[in-house]
Amino acid sequence: MPCRLPGSAAARGVSFSLSKPYRPTAIAAAPLRPAVGARRGAALVVAFRGAVRRPGRSFAPDQLHVERALGSGSYGEVFKGQLDVHGTAQPVVLKRVKSRVQDGEEMGEMEVLMNVHAAKSAARAVAPYLGFCDVPAGAAAPGGLSPGLWLLWRYEGCKTLASYLGRRDGLRALASDLGVPEALVVPVALRQVLSNLAVLHASGLIHRDVKPLNLVVAENDRRLKLIDLGSCADLRSGVNFHPQEYILDPMYAPPEQYVLPTDSPHLARSLLGQAMSPLLWARHQPDRFDSWSAGVVLLCLALPHLRTDAGLSRFLSEFEAAQYDLDAWRARCKWVAPRDFAPLDADGGAGWEVARGLLRPRNIRVAPDGHVAFLAGGGARWPARLSAAEALRQRFFKLAAQRERAYRAGGDAALAAALGQAAAPAGAAAAPAAGKERPARGGGTGGVASAERKPSLAAR
Ligand SMILES: Nc1ncnc2c1ncn2[C@@H]1O[C@H](COP(=O)(O)OP(=O)(O)OP(=O)(O)O)[C@@H](O)[C@H]1O
Ligand SMILES: [Mg+2]
Structure with a gap:
């Protein structure tokens, strides 16, 4: 069955066959091939329909x-x-x-x-x-x-993060609605996204569709909240999870596409499967699927050129060509002005370090039959992608949290003092100071809801 993929492709009327899923990237040695067919959570639903209220x-x-x-x-x-x-x-x-x-x-x-x-x-x-x-x-x-x-x-309000990113004055408007100064809005917004994810992951849920359209600004709470749990998987009980199924918006999904290796058990089908869930979680870190999406959201927040479908697509294909080495991509990139990196480069590249940590590829192998295996670490060559909780401990957010508190407590004067104390050295915007990671090698938008991109459910 042909499946219309989300985003600009769908808007242009491009359709993709489910048997040939769109794969923006290949980080494993073998090419991805169609794997076995699967339907979303069917087994559980049969049980659900029968007896459960x-x-x-x-x-x-x-x-x-x-x-x-x-x-x-x-x-x-x-x-x-x-x-x-x-x-x-x-x-x-x-x-x-x-x-x-x-x-x-x-x-x-x-x-x-x-x-x-x-x-x-x-x-x-x-x-x-x-x-x-x-x-x-x-x-x-x-x-x-x-x-x-x-x-x-x-009803939380009329704006998603996508509505702001589609505006010229988007960050200023977002800062005003979140009640923070514009200078802090990127770390504050991402901190809210990551905090939401950390809470969700701690309860065993993986969202699988984190993107600006699925982050609503709750007017009363003045914070971003996740919406649209239709693609969410509960990896404790196995609800809405099928090992060979992937659900993704190719603009925001990680290259590995799956939350767990495709030969993982059907958790919902047996108590044994559910008993294995903590082991699978510890070994394969399925929450890192959402970490990648949060990394893409960070780049969209910070870099205006990436806020259109065309800009984001261009970044993704160049990033893939750079083998997911963010520093290598940046070194070659001529279309993003160096000054645009300033929010990420401040404080010795604190934000850039977070982007690097969230946008690391995973070490996977794709078998000729299409099955995807997650390989255990690989030291410096394959440093682990950060979890939401780990990312939140990075100094980018600590400084933002301090400054946000100071701002809320004492207004502009306190903020100015806090900013002054930790101001980036002159010229810090030129390049991130943090150590460069080794490139990971291997073979292997904005707008209103009516114009949104759709996640695709692809069964292989
Ligand atoms: N609680 C909410 N408060 C305010 N607006 C919301 C809320 N939930 C959803 N919306 C608005 O509705 C839009 C669509 O909602 P949602 O993302 O849940 O569904 P969808 O993506 O259209 O559907 P699907 O689940 O089929 O992908 C959102 O982008 C947002 O603009
Ligand atoms: Mg949605």
Whole structure:
């Protein structure tokens, strides 16, 4: 079945066959080949449909009213609406599973499970999930709801990170909405993204679709939160995880494409598989999938040229050609002005060091049958990609946290003092001071929701 891939490719009407998934990169010796077919979480859903009551709060159709469309994704359509609870209306986001999407029903059930889990164990990191509404087939459609499963979240505000990155004054507007000075907005925003990921990962969830369109600025909390858990995998229980399936937006997904080697057990299918989950996690570090996406988000925040689909695609292909050596890419890059690197180069290249740490390729091997193995470390040649929690300990964020606190406590004067104390030496923007990593070798956007890129579900 042809699968329209997200982003500019989709916008240009380019389609890709599922049997030949788009692979922007190859870091292993052997070429990637189609592997075995797979369907998303099918086994679990069969069980789910049979006997288990859907978890979470249920709302009646007459409590809901659809107002306007926010976006349309690979299997869902998203609307802003109102929820009436005992006569009090509250703005909500409503997501409907598209009726004619293959496996759409299962994907909706998976998204419910992921949201219920995240609301319990990672509430801070995600937009609050409120519950669901089942509109029976053939029922009159009160409030504009069509039959099917609807999911509900609190409406957090009208802007995603993509909305800011699509604006000329994006960082200034983001800084103002987050309540921080513009000089701090890059580390502050990325710190929020990484903190969300660290909480999610600690609860066993991998988001698998981290990108500016899936980061909403929560107006009340003045912070970025993750949305769109449709691609999220729970690697403790195996819910929404299939070893041979990858779900990705090629602009933001890492080169290895998978969260675990493709010969990993189907965790959801057996207790033994679930018992192995901590071992698999420790050995293969599946959370590093999201780390890479956060690294791409960092570069988009810092480098205006990378905020368009064309710019990001160009970076990704040059980065691949440089064998994922960020310093080598930068040394050859002529189209990003040296001054644009300033936010990453300040304080002796503190931000550049984080970008390097998040955007390291993994040491993988692709077998002739397409199976992907994750190889154990390789010392200096394959330094491990940072986890979200490790990245947060880098000095880029410590300084930002100190300065943010000073700013919030004492306003501009305190910030100026804090900035003065730790100001970068003159000329620090020219080049990062941190030690250069060895190149990793091997064979192996902005805008509004209606124009968004879609993650693709590819089954091999
Ligand atoms: N809680 C929320 N508060 C405010 N806006 C939201 C919220 N959730 C989603 N949105 C808006 O709706 C858009 C689409 O939502 P979401 O990313 O969940 O679905 P999608 O990507 O369109 O669908 P799919 O799950 O099929 O990929 C977001 O980009 C954002 O603009
Ligand atoms: Mg989305």
